Amino acid sequence: MLTIGEYHTLIIDRDTEPGLFLRNKNGDEVLLPNKYKPESFEIGEELQVFVYLDHDERPVATTLTPKVKLDEFAMLKCVDVSHHGAFLDWGLEKHLFVPFAEQAYKMEVGETYLIFCFLDEESQRLVASSKVNHFVDNSILTVKEFDEVDLIVTNKTDLGYNMIINDIHLGLLYFDEVFVDYKTGDQLKGYIKKIRSDHKIDLTLSKFGYKSIEPNAQKIYEILKDNEGFLAYHDKSDPKAIYNRFNISKKAFKKAIGSLYKDKQIEILKGEGIRLKDQ
Structure with missing residues (x-):
């Protein structure tokens, strides 16, 4: 049986007046109407199509690409x-x-x-x-803490943004983790920050531990070089200003400049900003 709402790679079985009849290896057939028929083809050739119901509620194939498929x-x-x-x-x-x-x-x-x-x-x-x-479920989790995940914004709450995780689970991204306004349907990458005993999931947009410090430090170092070795950002700077400039949280920024300072790449000018050592 051909699943409705899915892509299938099918064999061209025969050419008829209404179009091509395609079949799978089990012999299940579906019509590909003439308007979707390739300009050139051979009987026995494989073709990838999407199967759905036409206006008469009959299964039909198309070579068009839908914006969504089954269970998405x-x-x-x-x-x-x-x-x-x-x-x-x-x-x-x-x-x-x-x-x-x-x-x-x-x-x-x-x-x-x-x-x-x-x-x-x-x-x-x-x-x-x-x-x-209604179509997300946290009863049996397929993710663990620190995993990188795909996120879709659903709605804003009093605490933050509800997010669909990997098209399966629901999680919450707290307001102190973000400094931009997300809209329903926005898609982004994130990480599992914490899984609670009741299977509620806290999210973050920042990588964890050492792996997150080095890329952010390198990013800030490159921006410093492009700005004559000085940036008017420091540990007292507004978190939103930091996010707008570097696209990272204030916590990640402080870790990054701490790494640069420890490696003797920058000077931290109290209340002024950061400067490259060789400037």
């Missing part, structure tokens, strides 16, 4: 609303449906939403949900 999160724009629900542009001819019951709040045409794409068991159709927190 994505930011999609609402292009239509009916009395059944909303419809999102996901890059294919037939829009992705969001039932009213799966809308965190009523969707509006022209707005963009973070959604999760899943297979509705009752209708066996691909649908989307903006209730994204």
Whole structure:
């Protein structure tokens, strides 16, 4: 059986009036309509396609690339609303449906939403949900402390930003870890800072330990050289100013200049800034 909402590498079986019929090694077939047929092909050749349901709810293949596939999160724009629900542009001819019951709040045409794409068991159709927190689970964790992870911003809370971790778990990035305003759907790299006894996860954007000091120290050293050997930043500088200039936290900045100072690369001018030794 060909899974709906996934890519498949299939064999071109035969050329017919409506298009090419493709099959897998088990003999499961799907039609690739003429509008997606390659200019040149050979029977028996392999072709990678995406399989979904057409307007008549029949499995069909396409060579187009969707913006999201089964069991993935994505930011999609609402292009239509009916009395059944909303419809999102996901890059294919037939829009992705969001039932009213799966809308965190009523969707509006022209707005963009973070959604999760899943297979509705009752209708066996691909649908989307903006209730994204329903599709993350921390009961069985696949990450450990200090791991580098992929993050998607979901929403801002009183403490920080909720983040989807590796498309599986939910974590929190506290405000004291960031100095920019993130928007829902922003994607970034981060690290597992702490896993609590209740499986709640604290996140950080800074690498840990020695590995984080050397790259940051090198970055600051290069910026110093490009600025005539002096920068008006020190341990009393505003954390946001440090982040805007170096794209690192104040804690990481202090570690980095401490490393440079220990290696006798810089002087720390109290209340003024830092200067290269040879300047």
